[in-house]
Amino acid sequence: MQLNRSNFLRSLIQPEQGKPAISNGLRAALALGVPMLIGQLINQRESGLFVGLMAHFVNLANVGGPYQIKAKAMVAATLGMAVSVFVGTLVAKIQGLSVVLTFLWGLASGFASIYGNAGANVGLVVGVSFISTIAQPGNLEAALMRSLLCLIAGGWAMLLSLVMWPFRPYDPLKIALADCFSGIARYIQAFLGKVATPENILEIRQALETARTTLGTARIGKPARSWMDEQLLVLIQDGDRLLGSVIALTELLETHFQQQQYHAVQQLVDDALEQISVVLQAIAKVISRKPASIDLGNLNRIYEALKEQESLQRKAIAGSETDYTTLVAFTNLVLMIEKLIKQLQYTAQTVKSLVEHNKISRRDIDKLLVVEDEQRSLLSLLKDNLTLDSAIFRHALRISVTLTVGVILYSITNLPMGYWVTLTSILVLKPNLGATFQRFFQRVGGTILGAVLAAVLVATITSKSVLDIIIVLTVFFGISLITVNYGYSVIFLSIFVLLIIDIGHPIGWQFAGFRVLNTFIGAGLAFASHYFILPNRERDRLPSQLATALRECHKYFRDVMAVYQGTKERDSTIISQRRQTGLAIGNAQASFQGLLREPQMPKELVEPVMTLLVYMGRFTNSVTVLAVHLEHFRGTVPLPELETFVRQVSLMLEQLADSVQLEITPPPLPGLEETLQKIQPHLQALRTARIQELAVNQGHTPVRQAVIDYSILDLEINQIVRRLTAMHSAMERLISTK
Numbered sequence: 001m002q003l004n005r006s007n008f009l010r011s012l013i014q015p016e017q018g019k020p021a022i023s024n025g026l027r028a029a030l031a032l033g034v035p036m037l038i039g040q041l042i043n044q045r046e047s048g049l050f051v052g053l054m055a056h057f058v059n060l061a062n063v064g065g066p067y068q069i070k071a072k073a074m075v076a077a078t079l080g081m082a083v084s085v086f087v088g089t090l091v092a093k094i095q096g097l098s099v100v101l102t103f104l105w106g107l108a109s110g111f112a113s114i115y116g117n118a119g120a121n122v123g124l125v126v127g128v129s130f131i132s133t134i135a136q137p138g139n140l141e142a143a144l145m146r147s148l149l150c151l152i153a154g155g156w157a158m159l160l161s162l163v164m165w166p167f168r169p170y171d172p173l174k175i176a177l178a179d180c181f182s183g184i185a186r187y188i189q190a191f192l193g194k195v196a197t198p199e200n201i202l203e204i205r206q207a208l209e210t211a212r213t214t215l216g217t218a219r220i221g222k223p224a225r226s227w228m229d230e231q232l233l234v235l236i237q238d239g240d241r242l243l244g245s246v247i248a249l250t251e252l253l254e255t256h257f258q259q260q261q262y263h264a265v266q267q268l269v270d271d272a273l274e275q276i277s278v279v280l281q282a283i284a285k286v287i288s289r290k291p292a293s294i295d296l297g298n299l300n301r302i303y304e305a306l307k308e309q310e311s312l313q314r315k316a317i318a319g320s321e322t323d324y325t326t327l328v329a330f331t332n333l334v335l336m337i338e339k340l341i342k343q344l345q346y347t348a349q350t351v352k353s354l355v356e357h358n359k360i361s362r363r364d365i366d367k368l369l370v371v372e373d374e375q376r377s378l379l380s381l382l383k384d385n386l387t388l389d390s391a392i393f394r395h396a397l398r399i400s401v402t403l404t405v406g407v408i409l410y411s412i413t414n415l416p417m418g419y420w421v422t423l424t425s426i427l428v429l430k431p432n433l434g435a436t437f438q439r440f441f442q443r444v445g446g447t448i449l450g451a452v453l454a455a456v457l458v459a460t461i462t463s464k465s466v467l468d469i470i471i472v473l474t475v476f477f478g479i480s481l482i483t484v485n486y487g488y489s490v491i492f493l494s495i496f497v498l499l500i501i502d503i504g505h506p507i508g509w510q511f512a513g514f515r516v517l518n519t520f521i522g523a524g525l526a527f528a529s530h531y532f533i534l535p536n537r538e539r540d541r542l543p544s545q546l547a548t549a550l551r552e553c554h555k556y557f558r559d560v561m562a563v564y565q566g567t568k569e570r571d572s573t574i575i576s577q578r579r580q581t582g583l584a585i586g587n588a589q590a591s592f593q594g595l596l597r598e599p600q601m602p603k604e605l606v607e608p609v610m611t612l613l614v615y616m617g618r619f620t621n622s623v624t625v626l627a628v629h630l631e632h633f634r635g636t637v638p639l640p641e642l643e644t645f646v647r648q649v650s651l652m653l654e655q656l657a658d659s660v661q662l663e664i665t666p667p668p669l670p671g672l673e674e675t676l677q678k679i680q681p682h683l684q685a686l687r688t689a690r691i692q693e694l695a696v697n698q699g700h701t702p703v704r705q706a707v708i709d710y711s712i713l714d715l716e717i718n719q720i721v722r723r724l725t726a727m728h729s730a731m732e733r734l735i736s737t738k
Contacts, residue, residue, distance in 0.1 A: 024059075025480030027160050031055035033472040035156065040468075047149060049500055054153030055160075056475065057081060057125045062161045063117045071162055073118040078154025080126035082147040088133030089143035098134045099407055102422075105130045106403040109426070110396025114385055127426050131403060135419035173232055176211040178288040180239040181347075183207050184246055185280035188273050191250045198617035202589055204243055205582040211236050231354050235287070238347040244578060245343060246276070248628035249336045251621040252329075252712075255719050265309050265330070268302060272337055275299040279344050286351050294348045296341065303341060306334050328687075328711040335632060394534040395431045402429060402529045406522060415521075416514045424522025433530045433537050434597030440523045442487035447519040450494025451512035457495070471499050538595035539605075545588040546612065547661035552577070552584040553620055554653035560627045561646045564713060565638045570630045578627065581620055589613055608734035612660075615726040622719045629712040636702075636709040641678040645717065648672055652724055656731055666731050672721045683714045 032052035039048015061077035062070055084105065091097045105127055112123025129150075138146070183204040190196040215232060253269065275298050285292035313327050385392045402425045410418025428443050430436045461467055478492035498515055530536065556577045562568035592609055595601060648670040659666040689703045 019483065020480045021483045022480055024062075024482075025476040025478075027062075028056055028059055028479040029472050029476040031059050031157050031160055032475050035153070036468060036471070050146070051149050051153045051156065053500070054081060054085075054129070054150050055157040057129060058154045058157035059161065061118065061121045061125050062157075063121055069118055071158070073122055074154065074158045074161060077122045077125040078151060078158070080122060081129040081154065082150040084126050084130035085133045085150050086143045086147040088130045089136070089138045089146055090140065092134045092137030095411055099404055099411075102131065102134065102407045103400045103404045106400030106426075107396050110399040111382065111385065111392065113395070113431075114382070114392055124426065127399070127403070128423060131407070131422040131426065132419055134407070173211060173214045174287050174289070176207060176214050177232065177235050177239065178284040179207040180204060180211060180236075180284075181242075181280045181287065182284035184239070184243055185277040185284065188246060188250070188277040188280070191254075192270060192273055192277075196250070198585075198614055199589070201243075201247065201582070201617065202586045205579070205586055208236065208240055208243070208579075209583065211239070228354075231350060234350050235347065235354070238343065238350065240575060240579065242280070242340070242343050242347065244575070244624055245336065245340050245628055247621050248625040249273075249333070249340065251625050252333055252336065252715070255715070265306065268306050268309065269333070272299065272302045272306065275302060276340060276344070279348070283344075283347060283351055286355060289355075294351065296344060296348065299341060299344070303334075303337055306337065310334050328707065329715060332629070332712055332715075336628065339628070339631065388534065391431060391536060394536055395429075398529045398533045399426060399429055401533055402426075402525050406525055409521070409525075410518075415518065417518055420515060420518035421522040421525070424519045425526045428523045429526040429529065431536060432541075432594050433535065433599075434594040436527055436530055437599055438597045439486060440527045442485075443490055443523050444516075444520055446487045446490025447494045448516050450491045451498060451515050453491070454495045454498035455512045458499070467499055471496055474499070538591050538598060539601070542588070542591045542595055542609070543660050543663065545584075545591040546609075547657040549581075549584040549588040549616060550653055550657035550660070552581040553616060553623075554650055554657070556581040556620065556627075557623050557653070558646070558650055560623050560630070561642075563630055563633065564626070564709075565643060565646065566635060570633070574627050574630070578620075578624060585613065585616055585620065588616075602737060604737040605734065608730045608737070611730035612727055612734065615723045615730065619720065619723040619727065622716045622723065625712060625716050633709050634705055636706045639679060639682050639710060639713075641675055641682075645672070645675045645679065648675060649720065649724065652728070656727060659731055659735065663735060665735050666728060669725065669728055672724065676717060676721060679717065683710060686710065 032055065035048045035052035035055060036045070037048070039045045039051070042048075058074055058077045058081065061073045063073065087101065088098075091101055109123040109127030112126070113120035115122075133146070183200075187196060187200045187204060190200055211232075215236065250273075275296075279294060279296060279299060282292040282294045286294060310327070310330055313330060384390070387393060403422050406422040406425050409415070410421050415421070424443060428436060428439045430439060457467070457470060461470070474492040474496035478489050478496060481488040481492065494515070498512060556574075559568070559574050559577050563570050563574075592613060595609075596606070649672070652670055652672075655666050658664070686703060686706050690707050693701055693703060
């Protein structure tokens, strides 16, 4: 059984979460429009168009981020493009040599992705410029002239993109940081609106990773640490800790504050969450240099009202264990809000210092500043990826073979505009099958619609000036809409292409037909390559991703519980492991989303994988609650049977990881329920002893400390068992579909 056809069609046309990239669209329009205008003024219209196109290609290498990386990527794209155009022009008439060089250029284009997004885009620019040029032969003079125009185009593109950056080199990092804090605020609002999802947390973690990567890139090559780097790093760490505290707070509210006895304070709790969201939004605005005031006054007043309610509940205890359990849960809630307020105060102080550029005193800042200053050499990266086990090598090989086949095909058939076969192939071909499959339909559909519209425009508009304006506008909309939906972008870029090719020559329906035909052939070649050249299907990768995520969940649980067991001290490795667990779950989620785009995707897989991912996230949230509570943990003697509980959970997580990776049915659940029944009497005895102490007004005692140490554990272990049970059941259903 396959996924519903209407769902697939919806995935092709529905807008994605990204906003239109207006600034990128304007930059692309200027990159193209200004050279075109100059070319018209000096009666060199085709040269002006060529410079504009090459400048547009160089702009593709601008992936954002720090000034240093942008500059290196655009310089590499400019030089690579000039060399590609020079070589391509000279070998275009030598068919055998052009085929061999197409294979090598395609391989190099694919391998460029070892340097991340910047490298991948540079590789794309180099590949596109080469395969475009080998269809337009010329002599040495033409090759030199085209290369010179490429250098001019690259200089123009860099002037547009880089002149704004030397004066604000930290803007990309500040924007990434602001996204982190505003993302946490949006998650709180979604929680209040009862529409929060695990994807919200994954988006925040991705924003944090973007900030870390951006800071690491900015640090590379600097001779010494800088004050600004340290303040921004502190904010990244603050964002990570705030995320953990917010997750713990919302988890506690979601699982334990639905009973009737909490309704009296529900409005106060909602008001506190609302104010935390407001403060986080203000912090995000100040970081991104927007006018805002960070005021914790209302939040502090709500906290005092909650403290007063806690005091009233304490006085109202009538010797009932139920009343005391309610008090313990409420006390932990107040403690979490208090901790959040302190974290927000520290963060507000750092942000204020950042704006005013006054140095602040924060302990352990040297321990926080852990940023890689070294890059691996090109040779070692190539060596590591020269194996069929490397996804980068397999993708590079697919690109080179597909482009080579495309060149041979249009050379033998003398297909008009044949180079659009290879151009389409390199643009459609993606590292995984699902993305390629989706792009196949978006590219073909967008091209058909764009070709029809372009033919209509040419048939109805005769003014070259008006057509030039339309050309610039189509570039603007085409680039701006890439982040919204690739298919939308292709419509405008297809109009653009059909209006500029063979400029000055009539373009009719036959011309548009060849464009559509070549696009269909190129997209078909790209799609076919995933089936016949070292296929890379998410269905094959997903089990490994899920197993990795389950093992990271196990490590996180083990590290936190080791403190409760008294075998480890609380340290920063717990925060680091929480991050690793979040990243692993995010990778598994991304793999699952890629699987949903693949053809022949069994519908039966969807529900169990979704359930496994959701409850994996919720299990992690329960562990995060326990991790946050460690701040109040004072090392009370471990509970009897706690070691058994931890061992059973650890064994189960490892068994689930082995089960999904080896595609075998998981063993039966261990006796978690029985272990819980053995733990509960010890917790009940502690509560009863504390109630007796309260009757004679005893203050801080060892019993009170034990209750504080294990109250959250008491609340969460039942949730952990319930979520593990759901994961085990989902795994059984998943394996049964194989």
